Amino acid sequence: MTDEPHHEPVLTAEVLHYLAPDRGGLFVDCTVGLGGHARAILEAGASRLIGCDRDAEALAVAAARLAPWGDRVELVHADYRDLDAVLDARGVATIEGALVDLGVSSLQLEAPGRGFSFQRDEPLDMRMYRGAGATLAERLREVEAGELADVIFQYGEERFSRRIARAIVEAGRRAPIATTGELAAIVRRAVPHRGRPRIDPATRTFQALRIWVNGELDRLDRFLGTTARRLQSGGRFAAITFHSLEDRIVKHTFRALAHDEPAVVRILTKKPVVPGETEVAANPRARSAKLRAVERI
Template identity: 50%
Template sequence: MLNECLKALAIDPAGVYVDGTLGNGGHAGAILERLGEGGTLVGFDRDVDAIERVSEKLKSAEGRRVELVHDNYANMAERLDGLGIGKVNGLLLDLGVSSFQLDLAGRGFSFMRDGPVDMRMDQTQGQTAGELVNAASEQELADIIYRYGEERASRRIARAIVEARAKMEIGTTAQLAGIVERAKGGRRGKKTHPATKTFQALRMAVNDELAGIEQVLETMVGRMAEGGRIVVLTFHSLEDRMVKQFFSRHVPREESLQQGGVRRIYEEPPVKWIWKRPLTAGNEEQAMNPRSRSAKLRAVETGEYDGDKA
């Protein structure tokens, strides 16, 4: 949904734009192409490989300022302070795992490629998913799988994991996927793999993803310039719900007063929706990129508010 993201950002050639999730650099490169003399692009990624990869792609900036930061986007406001950057004209967050990470067996994100159960977006720090599944209690695992994966069979899966690791440490994604598949009773004609929700849950827990989303939105909404835009692309319901609820709290709504008249209620600063409903990928893009089927794009603009579209 590259074109939709760029349209939502409404790029000012002289503006300051932040890509909070560099990935393979597709969005960052497209933003940079639209920036003119004096424009600034700041890119964040927790994956040092992404920083190195994108650095090569963006090395010819021609008068435009480019800063690439190896850090969690949750720390964005603090890192922008360190760069001497104040107000921002546009912020883009493409949430989830990049295709590059999914394609590398050694990263452990996908059950389609056998590798170590890692799943860390930043491999320089933190607990791996393998350490989590081999050490957490049955109740802790069930809670994680249910909360982050919205998996109804979370208790059965957690019990199966604990029983399996008692016999042998769970060391590979194939082992883990097999345990989950057996616990759920196989695919039974379904298109999605039985381990999909469990892998999602473990990845989100290891990387503390929901807390990061909340923090970046909380700290950046007040840093947006007048008319600045925050654009967020999500890939599952938990992320989308969090983003929608956050934006909704900042969109003014009118409440009738008992004594007559109305008052506008919202959290500062006010924002307005760019469109009423989230955008989704078209049929052609879904056919080319199956991952885009679950994508939802939401965007808001900061500044004076002229009506509730929610």
């Protein structure tokens, strides 16, 4: 593991601005990933940090990175939607701040064999947690074209979803689709295009299938609500998203919490905060990142 630029976390300065860890106290990184944000939060003054991730391989990288902070850091192999139980089990009633940085880590995209990327030909897995659940290859063997089209349309915002779904299901009937390369080739052939497309025609479908396999949007709103209620008065919660569906859920949930009677939070970011040109140039993954933050009342 090296500190190449693409392993850098996104919007770090903005995360520190909104979370203000220099106030000290316990911070939770709900998607600790490779530990980049967590390290910055600790360096900026957090007294303690609990980091969750459902990817055990990411946690191993984070553990090595955060070792200098010793027992001020606890890493937990958990789904962030179980955060309440994680905190209860540790006798933690309230927290000073929380961060969730949704989506995939660069490790998941780049480590060979995970099946997230179509840049290499690999087995079609795509599970963030490899200990349970069906792989993408297994799911594609069972799914019907109508359901698959809905997934690709809804999670990928792909206008050729029906053609793509039909092509995938028909190809799968001839021979099960086993690799990312095979799947990407089927998608590219199914999408009409003139000239050189701006992004690979398989990009949106791969994003949709990843969200589907990992149930990424399920109970996201509930998690945002319960975590916001865990903050102590003045505590901060920041959420980074990478596509419009996630951002919409974050925006609406934060807004609902701010308009509750009595209000749970105050919104700190009227508009989503996006990375500047310099960050995007250095780290293309930051291109679609959006940050929203709230403060507990």
